[in-house]
Amino acid sequence: MGARSRDRRKPSIVLLAVEIMAVTATGLAVNLLTNALPKSWGWLSDWRIFAGIAAISVIVTFAIQWVKGRNAAVSEDPDQIEESTVGGSAAADQSARATGTGSIAIAGHANNSILATGSDARIDARKSIVVEGNLSVPANMPVTKGIRNLPRPPSYRFVGRTDTLSQLHELLQRGPGGVLGQAVQGLGGVGKTEVALQYIKQWGPQYAGAWWLNAETFESIETELAGLAGSIDPTAAAALDTPKAADWALDWLSTHEGWLVVLDNVSELEHISRIVATTLNGGSILVTSRRQIPWSSLGLGSISISSLRRDASISLLSRVMGEGSEDADAALLASDLGDLPLALEQAGAYLAQSRSVSIANYRERLKGQPLAVLSEVAEGTPADRAVAATLKITTDAIAEKYPFALEILAILSYFAPQGIPTEIVTIGPEDQRTSGHELSARFEFLRRTA
Numbered sequence: 001m002g003a004r005s006r007d008r009r010k011p012s013i014v015l016l017a018v019e020i021m022a023v024t025a026t027g028l029a030v031n032l033l034t035n036a037l038p039k040s041w042g043w044l045s046d047w048r049i050f051a052g053i054a055a056i057s058v059i060v061t062f063a064i065q066w067v068k069g070r071n072a073a074v075s076e077d078p079d080q081i082e083e084s085t086v087g088g089s090a091a092a093d094q095s096a097r098a099t100g101t102g103s104i105a106i107a108g109h110a111n112n113s114i115l116a117t118g119s120d121a122r123i124d125a126r127k128s129i130v131v132e133g134n135l136s137v138p139a140n141m142p143v144t145k146g147i148r149n150l151p152r153p154p155s156y157r158f159v160g161r162t163d164t165l166s167q168l169h170e171l172l173q174r175g176p177g178g179v180l181g182q183a184v185q186g187l188g189g190v191g192k193t194e195v196a197l198q199y200i201k202q203w204g205p206q207y208a209g210a211w212w213l214n215a216e217t218f219e220s221i222e223t224e225l226a227g228l229a230g231s232i233d234p235t236a237a238a239a240l241d242t243p244k245a246a247d248w249a250l251d252w253l254s255t256h257e258g259w260l261v262v263l264d265n266v267s268e269l270e271h272i273s274r275i276v277a278t279t280l281n282g283g284s285i286l287v288t289s290r291r292q293i294p295w296s297s298l299g300l301g302s303i304s305i306s307s308l309r310r311d312a313s314i315s316l317l318s319r320v321m322g323e324g325s326e327d328a329d330a331a332l333l334a335s336d337l338g339d340l341p342l343a344l345e346q347a348g349a350y351l352a353q354s355r356s357v358s359i360a361n362y363r364e365r366l367k368g369q370p371l372a373v374l375s376e377v378a379e380g381t382p383a384d385r386a387v388a389a390t391l392k393i394t395t396d397a398i399a400e401k402y403p404f405a406l407e408i409l410a411i412l413s414y415f416a417p418q419g420i421p422t423e424i425v426t427i428g429p430e431d432q433r434t435s436g437h438e439l440s441a442r443f444e445f446l447r448r449t450a
C-alpha cells in the first residue's frame with residue numbers, strides 16, 4: 001500500500017524526453033556531416049525532415065505502448081486513483097501487477113487465468129505473489145473432506161490384524177485421558193504402514209479430512225506439511241516458502257477438529273512434537289515407527305505389532321502365489337520367514353513368477369544362501385522392497401552409531417531365537433560399551449523380555 005506506480009498503458013514521459021534528445025542529437029550530427037558532403041545532399045539538413053522524424057517516432061511510441069496496454073489484463077482500484085497509489089498493468093507474457101488497497105491483478109489466457117487480490121498483488125507466468133497480510137487466515141479456511149497423499153493403495157491382499165485395527169480405532173476415538181495419538185511400532189516389513197493404510201481405508205471417511213505425511217526426517221515432515229497447506233489453500237501455500245507453509249498447516253490443524261494425520265515412519269520424537277501439540281484442539285494422529293521409544297512422553301499411546309499369525313501368513317502366501325501353494329510347505333516357508341509380511345510377499349511373488357521353483361526348493365536355497373535369497377525380488381518389484389534391503393536400513397543405522405554393537409548382533413545371530421541373557425552383551429571396548437538394555441531400547445531387532 002502507498003507504493004507509487006504508474007499506469008503502464010500511458011507512454012512514459014521519460015521515454016519521450018529521451019527520444020526528443022536523441023532526435024536533436026542526430027540532427028546536430030547530420031548538420032555537421034552535411035557540411036562535408038556534396039551540395040546535392042544539402043536537403044538533409046532541412047529542419048522539416050527532423051520534425052517529421054520526431055513526430056513519427058512519438059506516434060510510434062504512443063501506438064506501441066497503447067497496444068501493449070490493450071493486450072494486457074489490467075486492473076486498478078478507482079477509489080485510490082487520487083492518491084496515485086494505484087496502478088495496474090499486465091503484459092502479454094501473462095504477468096500482471098496491481099497495487100493499492102483492494103487492488104486486483106488478473107493474468108493468463110482466458111482458460112487459465114489467475115486472480116490475486118489485495119494490496120500489491122502480483123502474478124507472473126511462474127508464481128503468484130500474495131502479500132502476507134492478505135493471506136487467508138488458517139482458522140477461517142473450512143475443513144476439506146477427503147483422504148490425501150496416500151503413498152500407495154491399501155493392499156487388496158490384506159490379511160489378519162483385525163484386532164489391531166479395532167483397537168487402534170477405539171484408542172484414536174476416545175484415547176486414554178484425551179490422548180488422540182497412537183504409535184504403531186515394529187520391525188521393518190512387519191506391516192505398520194499397511195495397518196495405517198487399512199485404517200485410513202476403513203475409517204478415514206469418518207474424519208473431517210485425512211492426510212498422510214511421510215515423516216522419516218524433519219525435512220520431509222516440513223515439506224509434507226507445506227503440501228497439506230497447499231491442499232487446503234493453494235494460493236496461500238504458493239505464496240509462502242516451505243517453513244512458513246508448514247507453519248500455516250500447523251495453524252490450520254490447531255484451529256480445526258476432527259482431522260486425521262498419519263505420520264509414517266517417524267524416527268525421532270522431537271521431529272513430531274510440534275504436530276502432536278496441535279492435537280490439543282481435537283484432531284487425531286497416527287504414527288508408525290520402527291523405533292521403540294517413549295511415545296508416552298508426547299502423550300501418545302503405543303501398540304506394538306509383530307509378525308503375522310501363522311494362518312494369516314499362509315493365507316498371504318497363497319494370495320500372492322495364486323493357485324498351487326501347497327499348504328504344508330507354505331506353513332514351513334512361513335515359519336522360515338518368521339511370518340514377516342514383507343518376506344512372505346517377496347517369496348510369494350518370486351515363486352509365482354518362477355513356476356519351476358517349488359516351495360521346497362526355495363526353502364533349501366533360503367537355508368543355504370539366506371542373504372542372496374532375501375535380496376531377490378520378483379521382476380517388476382523395486383529392489384529396495386527386498387527383506388535384505390529393508391533390514392539393511394536398520395543395520396546401517398546401528399553401524400553408524402554403534403559399530404561395535406553390530407559385531408555383537410552378528411555374534412548373537414548364531415544363538416537360538418529364544419531369550420538371551422542381557423549380561424552377555426555387556427562387553428566390548430570401554431568407549432563403545434553398549435548394554436543389552438540400551439540396544440533393545442534403540443533397535444527393533446531386540447526385544448527385552450524380562
Ligand SMILES: Nc1ncnc2c1ncn2[C@@H]1O[C@H](COP(=O)(O)OP(=O)(O)O)[C@@H](O)[C@H]1O
Binds near residue numbers: 342
Ligand atoms: N497384514 C497384511 N496383509 C497383507 N499384506 C501385508 C500385511 N502387512 C504387510 N503387508 C505387506 O507387506 C509389505 C510390508 O509392509 P509395510 O506395511 O510396508 O511394512 P512396514 O511399514 O512395517 O515396514 C507391504 O508390501 C505390505 O503390503
Ligand SMILES: [Mg+2]
Binds near residue numbers: 264
Ligand atoms: Mg513402513
